[in-house]
Amino acid sequence: MQRRTQDECILESPVAEGEPFVDSDPWRVFRIMGEFVEGFDTLAGLGAAISIFGSARTLPDDPNYHAAVETARLLAESGLTVITGGGPGIMEAGNRGAQPEEGGSVGLGIELPFEQGVNEYVDIGIEFRYFFVRKMNFVKYSQGFVIFPGGFGTLDELFESLTLIQTGKIRQFPVVLYNSGYWRGLLDWLRGTMLAAGNISAPDLELMRLADSPEEVHELILQGLSKQASWCEKSAEAARAATRLALEVSG
Known part of the structure; x- marks a missing residue:
């Protein structure tokens, strides 16, 4: 029998009267807050970072695995920290490629019904109980996403980032899809169905870039x-100009 995770518990109905307080939703809020504090404290000094996502089922002899190792190596050599979900497959490949660079390999693991833990190539690791806390840390500490072939979890992370960009929650955030042959069907569906129905706009499809080599991923990132x-510099200058104007008006 698979063990229950904290995500499963929080999504259930409230506990019955008489259950221990530590199993109640109010107590769980403190655990959630603690996870945010741990994540923010551990990753505060990380510097520029790129997250690599992809299937946990990808084996070491898969071409996508080798490409993820090389992509991570190129990013790390450019001074970028590589963040993954800390698990096997593409995540392991990302950490493996980045690890030779000191402090360049981060794994944000997640509690699952089956024991997993972070892979051996992680230098800085955090194990989260809650998916949404983990997601926040991915976005907060990444300056871009590289998406390798994967399943539902990979798509979740892809569309989370696209939604945040589309709604202006994050800006100028590069999202690169590796292996155009794998992603072409999804992009064709987005264009032929979603766009045709008017549910997204043509510029939304430009939020993603395709790449077929680690070197191309590196260049796009x-x-x-x-x-x-450049956008941050212009935004900062605009903020300074607004402050100067406000001071002149008030003076």
């Missing part, structure tokens, strides 16, 4: 980070 830095 660096281009995205350059645009991100």
Whole structure:
């Protein structure tokens, strides 16, 4: 029998009267708060980072695994920290490629019904109980996402980032899909069904870039980070100008 996770518990109905307080939703709020504090405290000094996502089922002899190792190596050599979900498959490959760089390999693990733990190539690891806390840390401490072939979890992380970009919660955030042959069917569906129905706009499809080599991923990420830095600089200058104007008006 699979053990219950904290995510499963929080999604259930409230506990019955007379159950221990530590199993109640109010107590669970403190656990959630503690996870946020642990994540923010551990990752506060991380510096520029890129998250790599993909299937936990990808084996070490798979071409996608080798590509993820090389992609992570190139990113780490450029001074970028690599963040993954800390598990096997593509996550392991990302950590493996980044680990030779000191402090360049981060794994944000998640409690699952079956024991897993972080892989051996993680330098900085955190084990989360709650998916939504983990997601927040991925987005907060990443300057871009690289998405390798994967399943539901990978799609969840992809569409989470696209939604945040589309709604302006994050800006100039590069999202690169590796292996165009794998993703082409999804992009064709988005264009032929979602876009055709008017449920997304044409610019929404430009939020993702396709790549078929680690070198291409690396170049697209660096281009995205350059645009991100330029936007941040312009935003900071606009904020300074607004402050100067406010001071002049008040003076």
